[in-house]
Amino acid sequence: MRTVIQILLVVAAVVLVFFIYKSIQRPIEFDKAKDARYEATVEKLKEIRSAQLAYKDVYGRFAGTFDTLVSFVIHDSVRNVKAIGELTDSMIEAKISEKKAIEMGLIIRDTIKVSVLESLFGKDFDANSLRYVPVPGEKTEFHMAETVITTGSGIQVPVFEAKAHNNVILRGLDRQLVINLNAQRRTNERYPGLKVGSLTEANNNAGNWE
Template identity: 40%
Template sequence: MRNEGKYTASFDTLIEFVKTQKIPFIMKEGVLNDKQLEDGLNERKAMAIVNKARKTGNWAEAKAAGLENFKRDTMWVAIMDTIFPKGFDADSLRYVPFGNGAQFEMATKNSTTKSGAPIYLLEVKTPYDVYLNGLDQQEIANMKDLQIKLNKYPGLMVGSLETPNNNAGNWE
């Protein structure tokens, strides 16, 4: 069942997200050495000791644990500045590379499991004829035929609207 409006809305949402949202970036200064790790210290415990020292002004426990220069700080950075190269046009996400203007088909679906837990499904796909346009037509026909015989989508696909699969693709 194909709903063109649903595909457009999904891409518009994705593009707006990429353009405007931020993701956490943890700045790390200092590392735990083997001895600290063997003694049972981990990142969470180390930060608890450092935070306690900051709050109370008493650095004795932090110094004894070797955590004087141990810092963790979360900064929020723009997705566009972090994941994509400089000058990337987020509006191009909807288009198949070298597809002569063809767009990926994209849909999302919210559902629930039998136990009532929410599931969010995503499916993005494009047929081999679009994705591989200009390559050997016989090879493309062979690939399509194989996918059809295996009861799979004859193209490049990520995710599924029918089955939660952690957005696995069909390129395995």
């Protein structure tokens, strides 16, 4: 009888140790998975920002849809200044400006058009991947929009925003820990996810991870 009780106590102790271990590992494993998904999502948001800034350079405002942005990256081109030579100390001492040096043929500044795709990402980049949050499971698009806001000084500024909620980024991970993270973000008045840009303020297209 005593042997049976001893065995049961050992089993209970092992089970208790197991659950303590799992309770400790649970947030550790969650944070590890969260950090990996956040890193991938931030990189994609940076790519979206690069494409949007190139689009604005050409059209004066940001793209409002991924169809427009992806088409721009695949089919459009941007201006690139090819520089050959530069002002030397002797030119500067002779008070020769860059404009004058170009006119004299001493240096060359040639504007050429290059593919947006190759210029920003390389020819093998999948431009259509810009629209999707890089997480396992069903493909889900980032939420993206653009508008023009008026600053306090009366200046109209084009802005855009692209974002993904934690419920998408962390899909399939510990649900309670995702809920806790979202609640913490809201308490701190922060967006419960990752985003770049803003539709309500001119924030220089910053990401909320920066």
